[in-house]
Amino acid sequence: QVQLVQSGAEVKKPGASVKVSCKASGYIFTTYAMHWVRQAPGQRLEWMGWINAGNGNTKYSQKFQGRVTITRDTSASTTYMELSSLRSEDTAVYYCARDFVVVPTASFYFDYWGQGTLVSVSS
Amino acid sequence: DIVMTQSPDSLAVSLGERATINCKSSQSVLYSSNNKNYLAWYQQKPGQPPKLLIYWASSRASGVPDRFSGSGSGTDFTLTISSLQAEDVAVYYCQQYYSTPCSFGQGTKLEIK
Numbered sequence: 349q350v351q352l353v354q355s356g357a358e359v360k361k362p363g364a365s366v367k368v369s370c371k372a373s374g375y376i377f378t379t380y381a382m383h384w385v386r387q388a389p390g391q392r393l394e395w396m397g398w399i400n401a402g403n404g405n406t407k408y409s410q411k412f413q414g415r416v417t418i419t420r421d422t423s424a425s426t427t428y429m430e431l432s433s434l435r436s437e438d439t440a441v442y443y444c445a446r447d448f449v450v451v452p453t454a455s456f457y458f459d460y461w462g463q464g465t466l467v468s469v470s471s
Numbered sequence: 472d473i474v475m476t477q478s479p480d481s482l483a484v485s486l487g488e489r490a491t492i493n494c495k496s497s498q499s500v501l502y503s504s505n506n507k508n509y510l511a512w513y514q515q516k517p518g519q520p521p522k523l524l525i526y527w528a529s530s531r532a533s534g535v536p537d538r539f540s541g542s543g544s545g546t547d548f549t550l551t552i553s554s555l556q557a558e559d560v561a562v563y564y565c566q567q568y569y570s571t572p573c574s575f576g577q578g579t580k581l582e583i584k
Binding site for chain 2: 392393394395407409445448455457458461462464
């Protein structure tokens, strides 16, 4: 069965960076795109960007452009999301979410989600 | 960017009764070339990630009970639960994937009356 297992909670100071991992199993990793979505306390879900796990191409939301980097390690079936220059407003649960269709197409709706990683930013 | 607005923000419905949640997009998410509405619905229970319920505005995802249905077109959409069960208590989100960045509604909290 498809599983996405994320790394554990992080506490960071303002200005630092955080890197969250998402290990996939139960399917061929390179055949689907992976997205990252965050949810700040009491806020709506917010899409950050995606990676084509097959060729490594990425696209980011303009809101996070320059601060977010999504990468993948095909040998480990793992996707990573790194967010830099953290501020208190980045405190949120970060999710990886698999795209519904196989690459090279991306549907931008999501059939499997990781359990979420809480990133807390506080001085 | 497309803004998604749901109504109501919260809803209390008796067990076995119908629950209706609305979602409005700031611009049409109907793609004329394929006549498809780029609209999905998710269910999120406390402490869990969202779960895909509906895509293409009315197609149920695998394993989703048939009491869940989606309807609407263009800018106005509805998620209906025909007969509310206790396990349906959750927050429901609509999402447009017509344009990037894809975007979500603010959520509707569904409770038992």
